[in-house]
Amino acid sequence: MHRLFRIIFALAVVWALPLSLASAQERGLTVFAAASMKNALDDVNAAYTAKTGAKVIASYAASSVLAKQIDQGAPADIFLSADIDWMDYATKQKTIKADTRMNLLGNSxxxxxxxxxxxxxxxxxxxxxxxxxxxxxxxxxxxxxxxxxxxxxxxxxxxxxxxxxxxxxxxxxxxxxxxxxxxxxxxxxxxxxxxxxxxxxxxxxxxxxxxxxxHPPIIYTVAATTSAGSGATDYLAFLHTQAAKAIFEKYGFTFLVRPSS
Structure with missing residues (x-):
């Protein structure tokens, strides 16, 4: 009887695992980004999804609004700010992982x-x-x-x-x-x-x-939030790539990081 119970339990775990993974993939990655990034980032996200199969949900607004929403518990994995000040705010509020922060883009x-x-x-x-x-x-x-x-x-x-x-x-x-x-x-x-x-x-x-x-240098900075899922690391890595660079530059942004392959 105990052996039968162990078999049933093991099967339940196996069956639940793909469902759990599928659920995570369906939920996707949530990116909060400055409104000015919409056109370029929509294309970057489409390229990321095409490469990885991971769904990206983007929410666009003023960086000030997004930083405050994240502080109030909004479920975001990535924060992309159009200035350093609001990323500093997020750092101070401990809503982003400081070691993932990087200056990504420039503008005029x-x-x-x-x-x-x-x-x-x-x-x-x-x-x-x-x-x-x-x-x-x-x-x-x-x-x-x-x-x-x-x-x-x-x-x-x-x-x-x-x-x-x-x-x-x-x-x-x-x-x-x-x-x-x-x-x-x-x-x-x-x-x-x-x-x-x-x-x-x-x-x-x-x-x-x-x-x-x-005026102060216009710098777009990005970081994973403290509540970010496991996909955030791969997404941030993709923002470093030559593919992402080509898209951002097509829209007129200056790429501030050394691109990876």
Missing amino acids: IVLIAPKDSKIDKVTIAQGFDLAKLAGTGRIATGDVSSVPVGKYAKAALEKLGAWDAAARKFAMAESVRAALTLVARGEAVLGIVYATDAKVEPEVKIVGTFPADS
Whole structure:
């Protein structure tokens, strides 16, 4: 009787194992990523799934929102932030594994206008008058108090001496993609977004590029969360690869790590 029980128990374990693995694979890997990464990361995730068979679920929003959601217990395996500050926040809150953290990508910020705007070829330098350029219209960017693109924009405008006059004209959006949409729809006459965002939106045009030394370096940083599943290590390794590099660079990002094969 005892022998029969042991056989039944062993069979139950064997049967349960593939079900457990299948369940884990079905659940997939959850990636919380900055909104500006959507187009490129969707392609990277598709390439990763094609190579490994592992499902990737991506959630996109402002880095500030995602960092706070993870802190509140949201089930993410990977966090991709558009700036160092919000990854520092996650590190301080002990919601990411610090030894997995790496600076992955670089970007730039640009001034955009609707594609049919008469505004064109703006020289962005010390003393340029953004307020006058906007006229009676609004300028869209991310919330300058929390959204990375907005923080970069404000820092640049302060250094160039254009912030005080233009501040009241800003329409603060919840993410860079929301700001991009305001300009694309003509609801804002100008916007400050990442160069990579402008590249994927046909309804806007770049009218000027902010000097790299006018704001802190734009660095996208990535890490596994403290609640990450076993697949997080393989996913982070894939982000290092030449295949991932080619995709990110196609969308205009600068690849900051030495690619693996």
